[in-house]
Amino acid sequence: xxxxxxxxxxxxxxxxTTDMQEYTFFPDLGVTAKEFWTESxxxxxxxxxxxxxxxxxxxxxxxxxxxxxxxxxYLKDCGKNxxxxxxxxxxxxxxxxxxxxxxxxxxHYVISCGLKPMIEGSPIFxxxxxxxxxxxxxxxxxxxxxxxxxxxxxxKLQFLFRINKGIEKVSDHEKMNIHMNExxxxxxxxxxxxxxxxxxxxxxxxxxxxCGGRSVGVYFEESQGQYLVEDHRVDxxxxxxxxxxxxxxxxxxxxxxxxxxxxxxxxxxxANKAS
Numbered sequence: 719x720x721x722x723x724x725x726x727x728x729x730x731x732x733x734x735t736t737d738m739q740e741y742t743f744f745p746d747l748g749v750t751a752k753e754f755w756t757e758s759x760x761x762x763x764x765x766x767x768x769x770x771x772x773x774x775x776x777x778x779x780x781x782x783x784x785x786x787x788x789x790x791x792y793l794k795d796c797g798k799n800x801x802x803x804x805x806x807x808x809x810x811x812x813x814x815x816x817x818x819x820x821x822x823x824x825x826h827y828v829i830s831c832g833l834k835p836m837i838e839g840s841p842i843f844x845x846x847x848x849x850x851x852x853x854x855x856x857x858x859x860x861x862x863x864x865x866x867x868x869x870x871x872x873x874k875l876q877f878l879f880r881i882n883k884g885i886e887k888v889s890d891h892e893k894m895n896i897h898m899n900e901x902x903x904x905x906x907x908x909x910x911x912x913x914x915x916x917x918x919x920x921x922x923x924x925x926x927x928x929c930g931g932r933s934v935g936v937y938f939e940e941s942q943g944q945y946l947v948e949d950h951r952v953d954x955x956x957x958x959x960x961x962x963x964x965x966x967x968x969x970x971x972x973x974x975x976x977x978x979x980x981x982x983x984x985x986x987x988x989a990n991k992a993s
Contacts, residue, residue, distance in 0.1 A: 721981050722823045723974065724881050724905045725813070726926075728914035729830040729837060729851070732936055732958065735801045738836045739777070742796040747780050754780070770831055770868045774852060778862055789860040790835050797839020805960030805967075810845040812962070816971055820978035825905070829877045831869050831918055848886050850877045871918040878922055878929075882907055907931055909977055911970065915958070916946075923951045932973045936966070 730737045740751050747754070754776070762772035781788040810826055817824040825847040828837060834851035837843055852869050854862035867888055869877075876894070880886055884904040885894050900906070908930035912923055915936045923933035923946070935952035946952045953973070956965035 720904070720906055720909070721821055722825060722905050723817060723909045723911070723977055724825050724827055725911045725913065725970070726827045726829050726878070726881065726922075727912075728919050729828050729832050731915045731938070732913060733802060733806050733842070734840075735803055738797065738800055738832045741799040741801065743777070746786055747784055749780070768868065768870055770852060770870045771865060774854070774865050774868060778854075788862050790854075790856050790862070791860055793833055793835035793862075794839040797836035800836065800840045802840070802842065803958045803960060805962070805964065806842065809960040810842065813970060813974075817974055820974055821981070822974060822978055824974075827877075827881055829869070829874050829912075829922065831871070831874075834867075848881075850880075850888070872921055874918070874922045875925055878910065878912070878926060881905055882910065908980065911973055920946070920951055927951075927953065934966070934969055934973075
């Protein structure tokens with residue numbers, strides 16, 4: 719059995735303290751989060767459109783109205799002010815080391831409905847093997863023209879299988895839909911962990927568990943997201959605190975120990991059959 723483990727994260731309110739637009743973009747527009755999201759929802763309802771597409775459109779329109787150059791560089795700069803949850807900054811190196819001591823290779827991924835350039839501007843971008851998030855195509859001056867990728871709660875699912883199959887190029891749809899033998903997939907499904915905070919994570923949490931992996935729900939107040947537990951969407955429901963000794967720290971380490979034990983057991987079984 720392969721020893722590669724994929725830990726997949728939502729971003730907003732999972733790794734960061736709130737939605738990434740709230741740190742710089744909304745203040746630059748002079749609007750509150752409630753005002754923007756209400757207008758975005760009304761736009762989606764008016765045109766019967768996907769709510770992520772209405773967000774991407776409204777962000778561009780509002781920035782243009784305000785005279786803000788809506789460029790990739792600007793969006794990346796917005797990411798510099800993202801505030802991360804406690805312990806996130808050194809989380810990845812600590813978990814990698816813990817996994818290494820168990821004989822596991824840990825790879826971290828983001829699967830987010832947020833903006834990829836903003837995540838690129840954050841201080842943890844280089845910790846990820848790959849970031850799957852919404853983005854635009856840009857003209858020669860870096861100005862956003864049109865959505866290149868819009869990820870909503872159901873389209874998150876495809877990235878679970880892309881990671882499983884090692885098909886990380888979003889435009890590669892043919893290979894994605896061709897059958898691949900389990901032994902050729904770089905990350906076994908039972909070696910996958912998904913960490914998220916809410917409704918946009920429910921489908922991928924459910925499928926991760928059904929495929930043999932594990933899901934971890936995070937909260938700021940315990941009353942938030944309780945349905946994740948009641949509906950059996952998660953294996954653990956823990957506070958958004960990644961410090962040493964936290965519930966998150968203990969939960970993920972316990973999952974990694976379980977994966978390591980399963981890897982070693984399957985190795986023994988294979989050696990026993992060979993003899």
